[in-house]
Amino acid sequence: MSVLEVDSLRVQLPTPSGDVTIVDGVDYAVEAGEVLGVAGESGSGKTISMLALLGLLPERSTVHGTARFEGRDLITMPRRELRDIAGRDLAMVFQDPFTSLHPMLSVGKQLTEHVRRHLHLDRAASQRRAVELLEDVRIPDPEAALRAFPHHFSGGMRQRIAIAIALACRPKLLIADEPTTALDVTVQAGILRLLDRLRREHELAVILITHDLGVLSSIADRVSIFYAGRVVESGARDAVLTHPRHPYTHALLDALPHPEVSKERPLVAIGGAPPAPGRLPTGCAFNPRCAHAVETCRLEVPQLVVAGDRRLACPVDPFRA
Numbered sequence: 561m562s563v564l565e566v567d568s569l570r571v572q573l574p575t576p577s578g579d580v581t582i583v584d585g586v587d588y589a590v591e592a593g594e595v596l597g598v599a600g601e602s603g604s605g606k607t608i609s610m611l612a613l614l615g616l617l618p619e620r621s622t623v624h625g626t627a628r629f630e631g632r633d634l635i636t637m638p639r640r641e642l643r644d645i646a647g648r649d650l651a652m653v654f655q656d657p658f659t660s661l662h663p664m665l666s667v668g669k670q671l672t673e674h675v676r677r678h679l680h681l682d683r684a685a686s687q688r689r690a691v692e693l694l695e696d697v698r699i700p701d702p703e704a705a706l707r708a709f710p711h712h713f714s715g716g717m718r719q720r721i722a723i724a725i726a727l728a729c730r731p732k733l734l735i736a737d738e739p740t741t742a743l744d745v746t747v748q749a750g751i752l753r754l755l756d757r758l759r760r761e762h763e764l765a766v767i768l769i770t771h772d773l774g775v776l777s778s779i780a781d782r783v784s785i786f787y788a789g790r791v792v793e794s795g796a797r798d799a800v801l802t803h804p805r806h807p808y809t810h811a812l813l814d815a816l817p818h819p820e821v822s823k824e825r826p827l828v829a830i831g832g833a834p835p836a837p838g839r840l841p842t843g844c845a846f847n848p849r850c851a852h853a854v855e856t857c858r859l860e861v862p863q864l865v866v867a868g869d870r871r872l873a874c875p876v877d878p879f880r881a
């Protein structure tokens with residue numbers, strides 16, 4: 561059974577010019593021990609679709625669809641219950657660890673408060689759990705680290721601490737939203753190895769959001785590609801990243817800086833900009849940027865349907881094997 565199963569998720573946010581649809585019918589599932597990679601350009605609705613699950617959207621937002629977490633629907637669950645689950649069984653880390661860490665509280669205080677609140681441990685037990693957590697994310701000298709403050713640590717170490725806090729209550733699902741974007745490449749690789757080990761050792765389900773497909777190629781089991789609030793292609797990592805079939809996935813991969821960039825494989829940026837929410841073109845939202853678009857692409861919104869080894873929302877399917 562999936563740890564999380566999201567079905568037809570739609571999110572509308574209030575704006576000065578009325579409600580705007582930001583996420584428009586998204587489906588995905590993630591199992592224990594599995595990493596689901598979610599990728600797509602900035603503004604495609606990756607973060608909003610996750611915040612919707614945790615009840616962290618602005619006031620007057622509307623959410624439709626279902627998100628079954630261990631069989632229970634997060635969307636219709638009473639707020640109190642959701643608050644209890646979010647932070648304990650379902651944890652999230654953000655791009656900037658300062659979003660998850662309080663700058664004025666010691667690392668120990670933040671770790672132990674969290675553990676005490678959710679696991680109801682006494683002072684000594686929560687102290688032991690805090691040390692154990694820092695060891696688990698490979699923070700050197702955990703005892704000293706507990707007395708230090710977030711700004712005493714490098715960006716990579718801060719991210720490890722944020723992950724330790726997220727893991728404090730042994731969640732079933734970790735949503736990591738661009739956890740390595742602010743870090744340099746070697747530190748990034750270390751965090752990815754850490755996530756990879758944690759999901760294996762703790763049977764943790766992970767949703768890893770990124771706009772860097774290179775990150776997913778090293779760790780994701782399955783990937784979902786977002787464009788303008790919809791999933792345009794999803795499937796096993798190797799299928800989607802080695803043989804992309806949606807023109808948008810293709811373009812994203814072409815835009816990746818390859819070490820072996822050459823005349824044969826020049827670096828191509830995707831032409832044009834993603835559409836603003838509320839101002840989507842008719843038909844496929846990608847059609848104005850797509851070299852393969854035909855008449856139907858301008859008229860009908862393509863549905864995400866099974867296409868061999870994956871799901872695809874492109875009637876043209878120009879890269880079919």
Ligand SMILES: Nc1ncnc2c1ncn2[C@@H]1O[C@H](COP(=O)(O)OP(=O)(O)OP(=O)(O)O)[C@@H](O)[C@H]1O
Nearest residue numbers: 573582601602603604605606607608609618771837
């Ligand atoms: N509070 C808000 N009110 C109105 N619109 C918003 C709000 N927050 C985000 N949006 C819009 O929703 C869209 C999706 O935002 P989201 O943050 O989910 O994108 P993203 O895919 O996570 O992008 P990034 O890769 O930059 O993090 C964007 O166009 C954004 O401008």
Ligand SMILES: [Mg+2]
Nearest residue numbers: 606607608737
């Ligand atoms: Mg985001």
